[in-house]
Amino acid sequence: MRCEIRHTTEYHYPEPAWDSFNQVRLHPAREVRQSVRSFHLQVEPEAEITSHKDYFGAIVHHVHVHEPHRYLKIEAQAIVDTHAVTMPAPSPFSVLREVRARNTEFLVSSPRVPGGDWPEIFGVARPRPGDDLPTFLMDLTTRLNRQFSYDTKATAVNTPLAEFAQHGRGVCQDFTHAMLGITRQLGIPSRYVSGYLYSGGDMLGAEATHAWAECLIPEYGWLGYDPTNNCLAGEKHIKIGHGREYGDVSPVRGTYFGGGRGKLDVEVRVYGEQ
Structure with missing residues (x-):
């Protein structure tokens, strides 16, 4: 099955925030049951993005916004092919x-x-x-x-x-x-x-x-x-x-200075076709 995913996370702050560090786990896994055709991470405002694999093998992106900002948007887009599951044999x-x-x-x-x-x-x-x-x-x-x-x-x-x-x-x-x-x-x-x-x-x-x-x-x-x-x-x-x-494996988490009590909005859309 071909699946297209769009995952959008938005933060709105009543006051300027700065030095926002975010740990993002949104990259689909590559394994026997699924293959990843593409993945793209877009951040507004402009941010420093690095990545590594965690202890369990997942790809983790680190998003760092240095400058003061009242709005932060992290959007992940991916296209993934999933495959049918085979059934296990009886096992005591x-x-x-x-x-x-x-x-x-x-x-x-x-x-x-x-x-x-x-x-x-x-x-x-x-x-x-x-x-x-x-x-x-x-x-x-x-x-x-x-x-x-x-x-x-x-x-x-x-x-x-x-x-x-x-x-x-x-x-x-x-x-x-x-x-x-x-x-x-x-x-x-x-x-x-x-x-x-x-x-x-x-x-x-x-x-x-x-x-x-x-x-x-x-x-x-x-x-x-x-x-x-x-x-x-x-x-x-x-x-x-x-x-x-x-x-x-929490999807997005982070810290920031300033900003006041921010508002979080998350939208996930998954489209699929056989």
Whole structure:
């Protein structure tokens, strides 16, 4: 599927701001499931832009605006080809023993996905060694989708996972953190994915950057699961990068001097064609 993405972030300040430093993670990933035809980052006013790859392999741009300004616009444009997902063969839970030692960073707790009895908190029965791993993960995706409601006003970026579990309403970030909390406690290496979603009007979470989980299935690799939409991450999912949680892959964040209390506007548009 050919996808064209336009992601615009605008800051408006009541007073002049200066020395604005921004860390931008908007460059789509290059991997087996997708290829990047083009990427362009445009900044107003004129800015110094550098880039590097982070610990997890994502391309990160650094945008530095030295001069005083009341307005900052960061617009990323990309064209990406996504490819169909192949289904994994049956695989028992017992094979996870072979991969845990090499993937501890996606098993340990983190600020937004702390340790805890998350399977019990979310009412998920612990699997047996002989149970099929891909089947369990898809069933878990469906369970979270049906158990919780998508509500863009219910949570904020720092809402604790325990609060989402209690109130049962949130956004894709919350659904994904919940899945990570459960799977990691069960010994399944799992990572948080930030990206885009082409919905065509029939999927949730396309109005901004989207989030889903990738879980490691031995002898297959990493496979994406989207509990917000009860599906695998397929051709409509465009990956930017992955990490332990949202904080590792937040799209745009930064600091500045002066400016007063600024206003932030974000617009994401994804166009797709088969």
